[in-house]
Amino acid sequence: GAVVSQHPSWVICKSGTSVKIECRSLDFQATTMFWYRQFPKQSLMLMATSNEGSKATYEQGVEKDKFLINHASLTLSTLTVTSAHPEDSSFYICSVERGGPDTQYFGPGTRLTVL
Amino acid sequence: DAKTTQPTSMDCAEGRAANLPCNHSTISGNEYVYWYRQIHSQGPQYIIHGLKNNETNEMASLIITEDRKSSTLILPHATLRDTAVYYCIVRDYGQNFVFGPGTRLSVLP
Numbered sequence: 001g002a003v004v005s006q007h008p009s010w011v012i013c014k015s016g017t018s019v020k021i022e023c024r025s026l027d028f029q030a031t032t033m034f035w036y037r038q039f040p041k042q043s044l045m046l047m048a049t050s051n052e053g054s055k056a057t058y059e060q061g062v063e064k065d066k067f068l069i070n071h072a073s074l075t076l077s078t079l080t081v082t083s084a085h086p087e088d089s090s091f092y093i094c095s096v097e098r099g100g101p102d103t104q105y106f107g108p109g110t111r112l113t114v115l
Numbered sequence: 116d117a118k119t120t121q122p123t124s125m126d127c128a129e130g131r132a133a134n135l136p137c138n139h140s141t142i143s144g145n146e147y148v149y150w151y152r153q154i155h156s157q158g159p160q161y162i163i164h165g166l167k168n169n170e171t172n173e174m175a176s177l178i179i180t181e182d183r184k185s186s187t188l189i190l191p192h193a194t195l196r197d198t199a200v201y202y203c204i205v206r207d208y209g210q211n212f213v214f215g216p217g218t219r220l221s222v223l224p
Contacts, residue, residue, distance in 0.1 A: 106158035
């Protein structure tokens with residue numbers, strides 16, 4: 001498998017502020033990481049694919065200028081929610097992919113609440 | 116859209132086997148069947164995956180029908196800690212993981 005951590009596990013912020021969420025691959029070097037979000041009582045939705053050393057690939061309907069992704073190293077990807085609003089309140093989960101065939105392993109998630 | 120169909124919810128008595136079905140009638144030859152579960156307020160946990168043959172690991176068994184159009188995840192001795200939403204995902208190499216609504220399994224004492 002793979003061990004993935006996220007920080008913080010939860011965060012509360014005021015509307016209009018920016019929040020950074022970290023995703024770390026603890027036991028292997030991940031060239032690709034994935035960011036999902038999950039609204040209450042809904043399933044996970046892929047937001048973007050984070051590629052080390054290059055620009056992230058965003059899913060349709062996800063604003064790349066609002067959700068900034070930086071994959072600066074093989075063990076760290078960050079998601080910054082800029083100018084957060086209450087509708088951005090959600091559970092954000094990252095994952096890494098390894099193995100054959102590629103299997104994704106997920107972090108514990110970060111719950112964002114925007115007041 | 117998810118390529119699988121699962122029952123919305125199921126109950127299972129503690130200590131009994133939990134059998135979770137999944138239909139994937141449009142599965143193609145290169146697509147694997149993956150199972151994950153998500154306990155409340157946690158990230159999904161990988162359980163098992165397979166292509167054609169039945170698979171078993173320390174968590175569960177995966178039974179895939181010969182025509183590969185359906186599969187069953189078996190938790191041999193369910194415990195209260197197995198209460199979770201279970202997701203069946205069909206996916207080829209290089210494709211994204213698409214999560215459907217899953218099956219909410221409640222293990223009852």
